[in-house]
Each structure stands twice: as structure tokens, then as C-alpha cells.
Amino acid sequence: MFALGPAEWQAITVTFKLCLYTTLILLIMATPLAWWLARGHSTGRVMVQAIVALPLVLPPTVLGFYLLIVLGPQGVVGETLENLGLHHLAFTFEGVLIASVLYSMPFAVQPLTQAFSGLGRRPVEVASSLGASGVDRFCSVIFPLTRGGFLVAATLTFAHTLGEFGVILMLGGSIPGETKVLSVLIYDHAEAMNYDAAHSLSLMLLIFAFVTLFLVYSINRRFTVARL
Incomplete structure (x- = not known):
């Protein structure tokens, strides 16, 4: 039986920190964007929807490279940051967080868009x-009636961030305690x-992924039945 060592606990800490920050940032960013996509009539909506959904089909290494x-x-x-006396964002946690937010965006925006569209x-x-x-x-109408969408968006975003690999490896590398x-x-x-x-850590993520999907389907079923 493999015992978790300092390197594993360090990676777990960085991972869950990344998942939590990404989820919180995306819930804040995705809510107004999803509302606009669900209720707006602008001709640019299709273009925005395509851009938001791009990470679903774009290889993560491509996004990480750019x-x-x-x-x-x-x-x-x-370069602008360095000219201001700051450090660039490549191979930093902040850079990885930006990449994670962009790569997980459709997993927050799409459930919220569907929830807002179903609100009427x-x-x-x-x-x-x-x-x-x-x-x-x-606070009194929209959120209570679409809380299922928020739960699904938060759960999927957190779980998707947990499994991110290519985009993080390209931009952040493999720096212990950082990326x-x-x-x-x-x-x-x-x-x-x-x-x-590798097997022990993979099994842990596999179990977490199954539990996450189970929760998502349970939440969807619960709120679907409640609306009937």
C-alpha cells in the first residue's frame, strides 16, 4: 500500500487551492455572462458561445502553448509586467490559475445558461x-429558482479543474508547491x-470523479422532478 508523502500532500494542497479559486472566480464571472447568453438578443451571442465552448474541443496543449x-x-x-518591475506569469500559480479559469469556463457557463433559460x-x-x-x-427570485444550475456549475468546474493536465503542464511545468x-x-x-x-493517486481521482458525476446527476434529477 502506497503511503502519501510530503510531495503528494503538497500536490494535493496546490490542486485543491487551484480548484477552489477557479470555481469561485468562474461562478462570479460566469453568472452575468450566462445571464446575457440566456436572455440577450445580440447577434454576437453565437460568437461568444463558440468562444466559451472552445476549450471543449481545443487540445489543452494548444491553449497552454498560446x-x-x-x-x-x-x-x-x-513583458508588460516585467517592464513594470513585476514577474511574468509563466510557471507561476497565478498563471496556472488564469489558464484554469479559461479552460474550465464552459463547465460553469453552460449549466448556468441552461438554468437561466429554463427560468422563463x-x-x-x-x-x-x-x-x-x-x-x-x-437574491430572492433568480438564485433560489436556479440554485440547481449553480450547484452543477460549481461541482463540474471543481471536478474538471481537478483533472486538468495539458494546459497546466504547458504553462506551469512541474514546480513543487507552485504548479x-x-x-x-x-x-x-x-x-x-x-x-x-501513480495507481494510488489515479484511483483517488477516479473515485472522486465518479462521486462528482453521481452528485451532478442526482442534483439534476432532484431539480427536474421538483419542476414537474
Whole structure:
């Protein structure tokens, strides 16, 4: 039986920190974007939907490569930061966090868009006619009626971030305590032919992934039945 050592616990800490930050940032960013996609009438919606969904079909190494170019010392963002006396974002946790937010965006935006689309216009219109402000409408009407979508978005985003590999390896490399997450550590163990360690960590992620999907389907079923 493989026992978790300092390297494994360090990778677990970095991984869950990345998952938590990515989930919180995306819930904040995805909510207004998903609302606009679900309720807006702009002709640019299709273009935005395609851009948001791009990580679903784009190889993660491609996204990681271009982010490395942009955020690295020779890139637009990285060079600007260095001219300001700051450090570029390649091979840093902050850079990996940016990549994670971009790569996991569809897993937050799409469930929220579906939830807002299923809400209908009537509840919001009634709240508006009663004089409720935008914040009141969201807190008392929109969020309670679409909380299932928020739960699914948060769960899928967290789980997807947990399994990210290519985009993180391209942009962040394998720096212990900084960018080495569990998926990268599994790769390192397998490359070193330390299969016991790779198997133990892989099994842990496999179980977590199954539990996550079970929760997502359970949440969807619960709120689908509640609407009937």
C-alpha cells in the first residue's frame, strides 16, 4: 500500500487551492455572462458561445502553448509586467490559475445558461413589477429558482479543474508547491515507473470523479422532478 508523502500532500494542497479559486472566480464571472447568453438578443451571442465552448474541443496543449506565449517573458502580458518591475506569469500559480479559469469556463457557463433559460421571463417580470431592484431580483427570485444550475456549475468546474493536465503542464511545468498538481504528479510517477504511487493517486481521482458525476446527476434529477 502506497503511503502519501510530503510531495503528494503538497500536490494535493496546490490542486485543491487551484480548484477552489477557479470555481469561485468562474461562478462570479460566469453568472452575468450566462445571464446575457440566456436572455440577450445580440447577434454576437453565437460568437461568444463558440468562444466559451472552445476549450471543449481545443487540445489543452494548444491553449497552454498560446498562454505561455502571451504570459511569458516575451509575451504581451508577461513583458508588460516585467517592464513594470513585476514577474511574468509563466510557471507561476497565478498563471496556472488564469489558464484554469479559461479552460474550465464552459463547465460553469453552460449549466448556468441552461438554468437561466429554463427560468422563463415571468418570475423576473413579476418581481420587477413589484419594485424589486436588480440585487433583490437575483437574491430572492433568480438564485433560489436556479440554485440547481449553480450547484452543477460549481461541482463540474471543481471536478474538471481537478483533472486538468495539458494546459497546466504547458504553462506551469512541474514546480513543487507552485504548479505541480495531482495530475502532473501522477505523470511524473508514471514516467519514473513508480506505478504504485501513480495507481494510488489515479484511483483517488477516479473515485472522486465518479462521486462528482453521481452528485451532478442526482442534483439534476432532484431539480427536474421538483419542476414537474
